[in-house]
Amino acid sequence: MTKSKSLSNEAKWGIVLALPAILGFLIWTLGPMVASFILSFTDWNVVSTPHFIGIENFRKMFMEDFIFKKSIYATLYYTLGSVLSTVIFAFLIALLLNQKIKGLPIFRTIFYLPSITPAIASAMLWIWLFNPDFGLLNQLLGRFGIPRLQWIYDEKQVIPSLIFMSIWGMGGTMIIFLAGLQGIPQEFYEAVDMDGGNWWHKFRYITIPMMTPTIFFNLVMAIIGTFQVFTSAYIMTSGGPNYASMFYVYYIYLSAFRYGDMGYACALAVILFFIILSFTLVVFRSSPYWVYYESARRR
């Protein structure tokens, strides 16, 4: 076998094995994506023929629509806060749950529970926790002499409150970290032991570098997912008070299905697409500087 022949063989295998995802994209995703982009230049309202109206939707969005501006602000604010805090918190909990201690399966299940409990049950519980008059959080704050907060009932406090709540739903991110921690070969730690290193050396020189691919994944997914946050606005705050938690995708949903303005909803979605894309690209571009791939060493 010559080198070049084996390479082309590898390429053939590569394309064949990736084919399901590529075909899936071409069949089910590309069409709707292209359609959304085209429809963003129309006045389509689902029931009538779309008319091409140029950049009118975008003009309206940037020049006239005060809800658009509020939703951009709310969503960016929430995303930045929620992504950082959930990823960090999930990583810490995963480290704790990766110890060899008793009752581990129970602890892991408990920490994962909030992410599988039906959203409506969680929402009801948090509505109580956040309640300014009877809520547990204000009762706790009161113990420490801290004045009551209004939580989700105040324009300024609603987003921090929802960020706080999002930490508690970090189960999925935590599980992925946990799986990542399990993928670190034990020999690496043993090598540190042999060199006389302590837990900090293990953490700094083995755990962190070996976990960077997983951190990278969780970061990208958290960005993509959090920008499209919907449920908390839909169930808990209706986007209020005074539009302070009008998350972007909730506004898209309202425009599309409540206000019957699908063309405008598509235009909103296109803007969101490019916002998410640029954030993702920044993370991707930065990855060579901090993400360490074991298998990439020799490539």
Added chain:
Amino acid sequence: MHKFFAVILTLVLILSMTASAFSAPVELIYTYWGSPLERDAQAKMCRDFEKAYQDIFPGIKIKDIYIPSNYDEKINAMVAAGEPPHVAQLGEALSLEWAEKGILLDILPLIKEDKDPSVKIENRLSMTWYWYDKGKKTIGTNLAPEVMVLWYNKELFDKAGVPYPTSDPNAWTWDKFLDTAIKLTVDRNGRHPGDQGFDPSNIDVYGVAFGTWWAAILPFIWSNGGDICDSEGKRPLINQPASVEAIQKLADLMLKHHVAPTPTQMQAFPALSVALQTKKVAMYVDGQWALLDLGQMGKEGRIKLGVAPLPKLRKPVCLELGSPNVMFAASAQKHLKESWEFYKWTTDSEKVISLVRGGLWMPLQKWYYTDPKYREKWLDPDVHPKEYKPAVIDYLLKYGRRAPSYYLRNWGKISDIMYQELSNVWLGKISAKTACDSIATKIKPLLTGRYDR
């Protein structure tokens, strides 16, 4: 023009009938939402139709699709894919816009052709018709009318020695109402608002409670002579003194008089019916539909239920609202005769009388209100309180006014803006005047007139 239409219609009818004679049995699609109770009643209504029309339309089937959530998404998708249902329940926000685009069938010609009294314009509550194209076309009526009323727990009145609210909308004034609410509000030390040492942060029983969505607020704005916009739907009136005053009075109930829970305090009882039954609240403003739960409680002897009109500020007003049942043009025209008969069936209150007797719905046909024999059919003495007739029926017939969802363009957006802007009023952060000025500015570009004028 009219004659021409009739000819076409007859042709279509003949064609569709001959077509159906030769082709496979017709299957009509009907989509609807609702609780399990509504699901069962509506499914039964469909089966009853199949049975009743087996001779006229042999083999006819109703494919009833019950969509318990994400209704708007599904119906949009079905319409966009060119597979709309024949008959459907539809959210009021989109109905008239779709009607204007020709997606929904104008049923006025069909009504004129038909002799069935249950569908005649004059035989249904006039408020419940959805008119468009300057009032020349209609997509039909609500599936069921609903009105906003005041529910109350008689035991709390008896205990406090306060007379029940009168059923006469003219005598039930705001001052009497406020006085009643104050007497019924009790803090944990047994004191009332205004008493020395009354503790507004530890209230045991609230005199009254109301949601902060438009239907609970608008009747008071109207009653005070205010409105959201002028009768042409062009100019905002929400920031006029009459409107502002009404909203401020409602906010004062929570913030100044402490007789009503604020939205955050209200979270202690998301099901208002239960709050009434468990004596957390003595009166509450809600739709007639609450009778489904309340009536059941009354039947089981868990509550002594009373009902009254809403208190008047200047003149009595009764807000009537609901969402329409419609026919989709593209599919219904293919089987016009069958679809029409089925449509009539769905909006004939007799066919869903179990939901009406249960308290969830009100009937559409006028004779259910005016004719004592028909009233007996749906007023269940175990469910409907005995003052129901004056407090709800007469109130509706005399002072009924249809909600803006029946005619105002951009109603979805306008009501959402009101909800958002007013949220800070209920929290006591801004005055009603500030919020209303802001609403007026924001809804101005959305006030582009009415569908029916």
Added chain:
Amino acid sequence: MKIGKTASTRINRLIVYIALILGSIIFILPFVWLVRSSFMELGQIFILPPEWIPKPFRWQNYPEALKAAPFFTYFLNTLKILIFNEAGVILTAITCAYSFSRLRWPGRDLVFAVLLTSMMLPYAVTLIPTFILWKILGGLNTFYPLTVPAWFGGGMFYVFLLRQFFFSIPYELDEAAYMDGANPLKVLWSIVVPLSKPAIITVAIFNFIGVWNDLLGPIIYLSDPDKYTLAIGLSVFRSMYTAQWHYLMAASVVVLLPVIIVFFIGQRYFIQGITLTGLKG
């Protein structure tokens, strides 16, 4: 990590336990709230501050809730969708992720990036075009829209997740196998998959939960009530005019239990770390 026997290690472990127990209390709260609500009368559920002991104890919420819809049929439907979906996701997400991480082919990373963009448009705008597509393909009111896409990579989330894990496996292992004349599929099967069990289990669990709880997909594509799924069954308890919270909570507990069990079993695979020693031979 070796377990030391010094005093400081013991203190460390104590701190870990305390942190975990305190955290657990906060994290288990919604579940406790759900379970206690499922045994309550409607009126007791929302009393503030909450009461934790149901009074009266209404176990009959369960049979009454399960009577409101044919839950057994819904369960079978969900199971059918789940089996086909899960098989497709596991199989094709693995092969695709393998290709995108350990095989070199021209344009690979660009193609990956393009595929990733499929997650960046919200469902609200792609829903209708996708629905129309399924109409053209004749898939409305069938399980195909809910299962067939799973056989095409199963969504980029899973492909991306596995790709990251496959990256962290030393490439020397592949090379050694290639030297022995193995083809890529063999390398995938005998080296990559065994070393990625935690990640694959994670994908399986996530997909299980995703399918189990998916409400939008079934409600959009299915029209026959006898094809409905558990998630739709749950949604009947919430409607515009009434919410039967006590039934909703009871049915939710029933629907949630299998998920907890699956997770509890699945997480076992995270316990053992991976050792490369055996494989290197």
